Amino acid sequence: MTSEYRPTLPERGPSAADLAERDAFAKLAAESLSVTRKSAETWRTGLSAFVTLVTAGVVVKGRDSTSAMTTEWRLAVTLLLGGGLILAVLGLWQVLGVQAGIPKSVTLETIRARFASVAAFEVSIASDAADGIRRAQKLVAVALCLLIGGVVATWWAPAAPARPPAYLKVEHGSSTSCGELQSADDGQIRLKVSGAGAPVVIPAASVANMAVVAACS
Known part of the structure; x- marks a missing residue:
């Protein structure tokens, strides 16, 4: 015959420090999503200005900068600048997705079944959003390297040899x-x-x- 399980009381109750830690964590969890969204908004504003500035520079000066280059160097500069712009746009898209929030509707039953509580759901969403911002940061870092490489290549690329005179x-x-x-x-x-x-x-x-x-x- 199995004995009935009876929970036992802890030897002592939570201290004032334990309660303060609990309240601090609850506040941190409650504010984590809004803080992450504000960070995403800041990144979105900066990335939008960055992409606009770089795109305008490439469109306006790109042809003038590469018209005198050899085909090989022009192709290299195009790949560097084009790849940098694509990655920068992808980083901006990633941040926009974070700022947009939850992509689909959820129900309280779904939240409770998967996360047990709304607070845990918000913490999970904030964690996913922070991961999205980190991915955007990595994309932008690589984009900057490519764009800088493209600009430096335009400085050092040898001019295409002049056509031999007749x-x-x-x-x-x-x-x-x-x-x-x-x-x-x-x-x-x-x-x-x-x-x-x-x-x-x-x-x-x-x-x-x-x-x-x-x-x-």
Whole structure:
């Protein structure tokens, strides 16, 4: 035959310090959700301004900053800046979700079945919200690294090599001249030949052949 369980009284009742701890924790639990939401609101305001500022800078200066780069460097800068913007927006979205609150309706029965009390439910929601803010902080930290990397890359990226100038090779009489074309008027062709102080003037009537070449050999 099983004996009936009889709870026993503790040796002493809660002290004043124990009661103060209990009341302090109850107050902390009651305010945790509102404090977390205020923190999310602060982060949301800052992130909104940050994303707006960075987006405007990238849109306005992006093409000017990358137009003179090689294709490889332009692709790298695009990935860095674009990835940074995407992560910053994701961080903002995360904070907005935290600030928006509970995504679906709940009932008292559901809260009691899962959390036992409304206070425990609020603490759980506040904990989830704090986790969301930490995830947003990590996303923004990575976004900042990518954006800074993209900006630094625009400072140090080498300019794309200029297209090689076209040289004109002219066969005239028994000579051949090659250089940059300066003018062709009044029946004369003027070439800027490397090593010559004055342009070489060739009468058009003496030209036997001419061709555009990439370099004068």
